[in-house]
Amino acid sequence: MHEGANAVLTGEMVRAGRAIARIEQTELANAAGLSLDTIKRLERLRGVVNANPTTLAMLRRAFHAHGVHFRIDEDGRSCVFLETTGGDRRVDRIEEPGPEPMRICRAVYYSWATPETVRDAPGVLDDILQAAVALNGRLGVTGALLMANGFFVQALEGPPPAVWEVLGGIAMDRRHQSFTPVDRIEVAERRFARWIMCGIGAARAADLAAFDPRGLDGAGAVELLSRLSAAEDSALGEPHATS
Ligand SMILES: Cc1cc2nc3c(=O)[nH]c(=O)nc-3n(C[C@H](O)[C@H](O)[C@H](O)COP(=O)(O)O)c2cc1C
Known part of the structure; x- marks a missing residue:
């Protein structure tokens, strides 16, 4: 697990992150300071989220506040983690299949x-x-x-x-x-x-x-x-x- 490696966000990861945090789209929108329409648009995306860096930073902050982190694991897969109290970070893990295996x-x-x-x-x-x-x-x-x-x-x-x-x-x-x-x-x-x-x-x-x-x-x-x-x-x- 590369703790320092910030996985690029995909629409699937936003959906997965919200699912493991058990929050509604409205709650995420409020926490991030983004509109509900923006959250809906991002979640509809397949693949990399095409949003400006400020929007992405707001989204990540809101997810962090709910204990959700996005990481790239040692096999290069993008993972969505839910942090718990008591130091055990790894409670729930959803592995995104990501794009088809590609050589380059x-x-x-x-x-x-x-x-x-x-x-x-x-x-x-x-x-x-x-x-x-x-x-x-x-x-x-x-x-x-x-x-x-x-x-x-x-x-x-x-x-x-x-x-x-x-x-x-x-x-x-x-x-x-x-x-x-x-x-x-x-x-x-x-x-x-x-x-x-x-x-x-x-x-x-x-x-x-x-x-x-x-x-x-x-x-x-x-x-x-x-x-x-x-x-x-x-x-x-x-x-x-x-x-
Ligand atoms: C336009 C642009 C292109 C960049 N290209 C790369 C790159 O190809 N590889 C890289 O490691 N960092 C690149 N960086 C720098 C990274 O954003 C980052 O500052 C660098 O990896 C150090 O990250 P760290 O401060 O988290 O260690 C680029 C930055 C900008 C603004």
């Missing part, structure tokens, strides 16, 4: 950098890449991250549980907002196999000064990131991270 999946999202992040763009990108070298390297995740015109676009590839674990942390990161999943698919092979995380900042994306990712689909995003990372790919060797 690729997740793509875009987000807005906060104004503070934009002000210190090169420094932030460096910090992110340092974190990526440590975590992605350990989990076997590869990918590319573009920061241009105040937007981030990132592709992450790897075993699905690993990609979910990394994404869970990224979605909660306060250095960006409006985290918007674009795609999550099974792939036959990695497109960014040479990169733990290829960081592409303003200096290398000069032609993207007016860049806006909102019209991008998964394939378009991967093509763009592939083109930019190929330009970086002159140095052969071990997988690496760069900015």
